[in-house]
Amino acid sequence: MRKTFFLLILGLCSHLLVQAQELRATVSVVANQIGTAVDRKVFVTLQNQITEFLNNRRWTEDSYSQGERIDCNFLLNVTQSVGNNTYKASLTVQATRPVFNASYTTSVMNTMDNNVTFKYVEFQQLEFNENRIGGNDALVSNLTATLAYYVYIILGMDYDSFSLRGGDPYFKKAQVITNNAPDGKDIAGWKAFEGNRNRYWLQDNILNSKYSRFHEAMYLYHRQGLDVMYDDPAKGRASINNALQLLLAIHEDTPNTMLLATFFTAKSDELLKIFSQAPPQEKQRASAMLQRMDVPNAQKYAQLK
Template identity: 45%
Template sequence: MLIFVGNGIGQELRCNVTVSARGIQGANQNLFRTMQSDLYDFMNNRKWTDHVYSYDEKIRCNILIRLDEQISADEFKGSIQVQLTRPIFNTSYTSTVLNIKDNDFHCKYVEFQPLEFNETSNRDNLTNIMAFYAYVILGFDYDTFSEEGGTEYFQKAQAIVNNSQNARERGWKAFESERNRYWLIENVLNKSYSSFRTCMYNYHRNGLDLMSEKVEEGRANIADALRDIQKVFRRRPSTYILQMFFDAKADELVNIFSKSFPDERNRVMAILNEVDPSNGRKYEKIAENEGF
């Protein structure tokens, strides 16, 4: 595995990029080192917004690309995992906002050839995927600081999806899967599921950020925010953004509410067991009143 962690000198993102090509036997590892360095520069040194960030304000995220198959000298398939974390006000704690694994990573890469991204075409699937997730990262980060504050960036991600409808690579079209890039951005911008974004704001800004000063009030706001997730579930249980939410938040929720009052714990557990039964065993720790 190759790991590239720079000084974060760049624009909005402080993005660590890792490329693993262990699944490809006999491959030229120098190629993947160069690919990794190029992708790091693409994510960190490109200006994605009109805003000015200090070093400490940069958005912390991680991208892990696993290449499992080499189709030709310059064509690869694998997966990409995207993680976004957010600092919590007045603490050293960082909360995981996103933890997405996308199994439809298919790209061409030519060593030493500049990476080009065009917002109005699907010329290069590699830079389209990376730019898509850059805007998704920005959108979710902004949503946690102001209500629906990330709309502009989600719309940019949606434009990339729209431009990629004729792409031969998977991941961009509705009929290919119920959990891909198309459905991620469709769910986020779908007004029928707007309570999801309300939850993201209240969970982080009125919940976690408040807990350093007012633990009980902040925790109660998080419990209320989960009702918004419940609304999405009752509208459409298989919605992709629900899986995304709990992939990022299940362990954190156990940590928060295992220190809660009995009535609050019971209310939260009832919601969690309804909307996220797959993590039911994990949520049993809440009832045991144990942190970790």
């Protein structure tokens, strides 16, 4: 009887291990700019529901152990109440990936989306249907569509960092969301004509064959670069340098793409640390490349000279 009980518990634990979801998301909903007209409990409830939505939903068909879940942060900053339970907000999304043989984690995603308008009534279910993304109410669906979009971008970036073009299936899911996104006069961020830094352009750049070298750069940077630096720092830096050469080719073809801006937002501080340990000539080459590609952080990279 005891053996049977032990095997039953072991089987249940194994099942839970296999069924672990993909994300370990920390969610914060802040509403410091909203007056007392809205009960603050609404945002606490929303934070809890978003946490459950992100962490308890299966986003892939792969099996994840608890230790393999992707650490990420979602910060929803509610900036305005426009009435009828409708809010305007910004969304900051960050995700990290562990580096092999190290306690260090590297940022694979760090972006802010300033165009999140949504409707939320406390305790309403957060629903997302990939076959009917617009739902019954576009403003209600816009929140979950936006969250799901960034989940798939995170998954794509993570998979790309472990295998060449491994993220394609998830980037394509983000594209499907974009193409079928909720639509309305108060909803923005899903269309090309709404600006050159939005959800449309990020997924467009990622899947555009013109920028296909980005995927090779992601693999070189992480799997053949960071992951080997514990055993061979020079070899790891060489792969990261090769990744930067690929990104430079993209920059020379099309300067100021959202894709490269997103990459360097996540990587600028890390790149400075990586090449600060390089020989002088290698530092100078890296500094020159980085200053050309990442103008907002040019002064930072000038320290490498």
